[in-house]
Ligand code: GTP
């Protein structure tokens with residue numbers, strides 16, 4: 236009986252979109268997630284950028300996330316249908332300090348749902364990200380039960396407050412990132 240000692244490693248590749256209005260921090264979030272870096276400097280993305288995040292899920296599973304960083308200005312262009320193709324998940328990002336970027340969230344969601352579906356015909360799963368939570372919220376900022384309700388009504392899996400600038404440390408509150 237040959238008892239193989241070679242452990243099989245399964246690999247998955249997932250295409251994930253990151254969309255939302257101009258300057259909300261899509262590129263910054265991706266840079267933070269993939270390279271642990273942050274820059275104050277704003278350079279608008281032109282068209283689309285890509286990043287790969289490799290996750291050692293467990294000893295037998297490798298996940299590659301192919302992150303598609305789509306420029307905010309593309310909502311007015313004709314390319315999103317092409318960029319969205321075969322995506323299996325998405326993040327829609329808004330800037331907590333600019334209410335207009337939250338108002339655009341539904342427009343992005345609609346654009347997405349009308350142009351891409353999972354192979355089984357269902358909408359792709361989308362998570363809402365309220366970015367720049369290190370800064371002051373826009374005056375009538377939504378509280379969390381409103382956000383829960385909004386997600387339920389609009390078909391988001393859920394939402395998270397995020398910051399590409401500072402790291403959140405459990406139990407210790409906010410801490411400025413040392414790499415700044
Ligand atoms: P487009 O490519 O034009 O669609 O913009 P984007 O969504 O990729 O925004 P980008 O990541 O370039 O960030 C825009 C500006 O916001 C930059 O000056 C960033 O430094 C700043 N920024 C991004 N995320 C955060 C954050 O979490 N907190 C703070 N304070 N600033 C942020």
Ligand code: MG
Nearest residue numbers: 261262279280
């Ligand atoms: Mg960008």
